[in-house]
Amino acid sequence: MDLKLYKPFFIKFQSLIALFILCLLISLISDKFLTVSNGWNVMRQISVNICISVGMTLVVLTAGIDLSVGSVLALCGALTAGLLKNGLAFPQADLFIGFTILGAMLVGVLAGTFLGAFNGWAITKFKVPAFIATLAMLTIARGLTLLYTQGFPISGLGDDFAYLGTGWFLSIPVPVWISGIVVLLAVILTTKTRLGRYIYAIGGNESASRLSGINISRVKIIVYAISGALAAIGGLIVTSRLDSAQPNAGSSYELDSIAAVVIGGTSLSGGKGTILGTVLGAIIIGVLNNGLVLLNVSPFWQQVVKGAVILLAVIIDKSNSKND
């Protein structure tokens, strides 16, 4: 038998194979892993990371990075929670504006879109490196969150709002629906639309794309805006699940999402990668987290293992592309 014949197959499905082996190992050791309830549990846990990572994938495909997602998530979650609970009050003008759940959510998502677009604007207009611009936004948005919440959680948002993070629809958790729809839209965007094609083109060769008449700045601003919007949606899910907007919510989420993107095979230098790869990456991280908890591995070791997996994934990816 010639193993070389199977090599392309292995490379193509390496993350899927890795996931399969991972599941097999965990289920051999723990009988709690392969149950329906645990399956939904994992899916619900990773739905936020999937939302964020989809946006991150688009950004990374253009050879950028968005470090601000965690803070944007917190700010938008807090904004929605605050509007829902307290509305907007202007005592001087004797004016009070109350918000419905949908209204407050819309404002939250719009705020995320705006913050993302601002990132894109700074990056394209002033040629600030994406790393720096979004690092600045990470700090700014976190500061604004603390200002808005005065450092205290905003809790008690009502059962209706809690449906978003904890409810079920057609026997599937609502957050899983949301992340599923986000993934579906993103797959269509990347494979079937002009914008999607431009995203790959810019990441693959920015100068050739510019010469081909593509408006680089516009595409980049849109991509960062999408990333901001998806972070905001993640913020809504987190806030709803906890029935509370925490001022420190989402810290270091950017790292988890970058990990998902990278494990999913997207190149940090842009132009190569897929949404489904990222989804697989997010699932691998989720399953790993879940498995380590089920196996009673100490949380300290969990971090070490996670880091090692990320490193391993990239090393395998690199050595494969070199052999080709």
Place this chain on the structure above:
Amino acid sequence: MLVVENISKHFGGIKALDQINLEIRAGEVTAIIGENGAGKSTLMKILSGVYPDYEGKVIFNGKTVNFDNPKQAQECGISIIHQELNLIPYLSVTENIFLGREITTSWGELDKKAMRLKTQSLLDRLKLNVNPDTLIIDIKVGQQQVVEIAKALLTESEVIIMDEPTSAISDNEVKVLFEIINDLRKENKAIVYISHKLDELFKIADRYIILRDGCVIESGNIQEMNADDVIHKMVGREVQMIRKQSLKVTTGELFSVKNLCLRNPNQKQEYLLKNISFNLAKGEILGVFGLMGAGRTELLEAIFGLHPKYRSGEVRISGSATSINCAADAIKAGLALVPEDRKKDGLLLDLDVQKNIGITTLKDMEHLGMLEIQKETQLCDKYRSELKIKTSSGKQTAGDLSGGNQQKIVIAKWLATHPKILLLDEPTRGIDVNAKNEIYKLILSLADKGMGIIMVSSELPEILAISDRVMVMSEGIITAQIPINEANEACILKAAIPKSI
């Protein structure tokens, strides 16, 4: 001192050097003369250890040597000063000179004092009045060049190769450089001097070696030559290529440029293009020739709207003034640019052939916001057969194809926009003879259909083979516009050679 025996070098199937024999002597300045692509830089890269694989022998001081890398060559005593200087801008003069050869104390600490002293003595020897602690970024290009020479002297190089040393420096700095070269000659160093500027060579060189198509054509004492002889020897070759059948009568102005100027983004007072004016008729092929640094590529880029901030002048298309400030404007106005460096500016190497060809016209393939992929497939299939692009399918990755096929993809993506004016920058660089001829045929047939074509090329035979008219540029200005029936290699080259000294 340095003898080259029967050196040949192939790149793929192309012979870059063919049985080269030459000798470089101590205490002399040897000028290497040749057109672009004659093999000068390949030869220099072999001598300086950049290309370790070649046929033949290099004999240095009586011993056969074969350098694996430039560092080895340097340690042996052969240094090269490249056209683009290899200095680190934010390190000081001293740190640059000693980079990789730092003097350390017995503690392993950098011996800054010793390095500074040595640098000072080198700078004194080269009469460069600059503090050794100055950062490279703060000194002039000409002074940077002297620092490169100091670097070569530090390793006690016996052979110093200078590749186009005067391309970026002022006349005064050239004088200083020549004084230094004269001093080095007195110190019995061997200098190899490569330049397009013939008058410079006559001033500084003792001997000359003329290369053409990878062969040594002639060598001897430069005093026995004059400029016309040299030009004649550089170009004298038989042309084996398709030629235009007949001279077309072209009528009707399609495109014109008036007083186009382009400032240097790095040095605002300097101009890369000065008062460029010309016109182009429907169906005409305008060949643009110039040597390195003449501003050929910049001309096409400026027309295509790539440097709107630094450009001034007027562009007219079909008689009406058109303002073009980005590539999208240019495409809308009916322009297309096939860039010089297809890997850097032309192709999306990681994407497949079909996506590369479709990228300029995706707008026309949208239906309700979704791309109609089958339209793109049709477009790709159309150009694959029309331009004979050899791929197994449209799904093949562009980066895996040969240079000729890649170039056809870039042309195809531009033809898809149905341009009125096609700008070609070195359309046949680095591709084999057959693909070249196919591209020439294609260009001729496009012109027959009424497209106006501006083709920049550094290959004279190519220019002469398919142009209707030849425009020659030198140092950012147009030095000649010659109808094809009056054009020959000598008169074009004469107009192209800068007269800066």
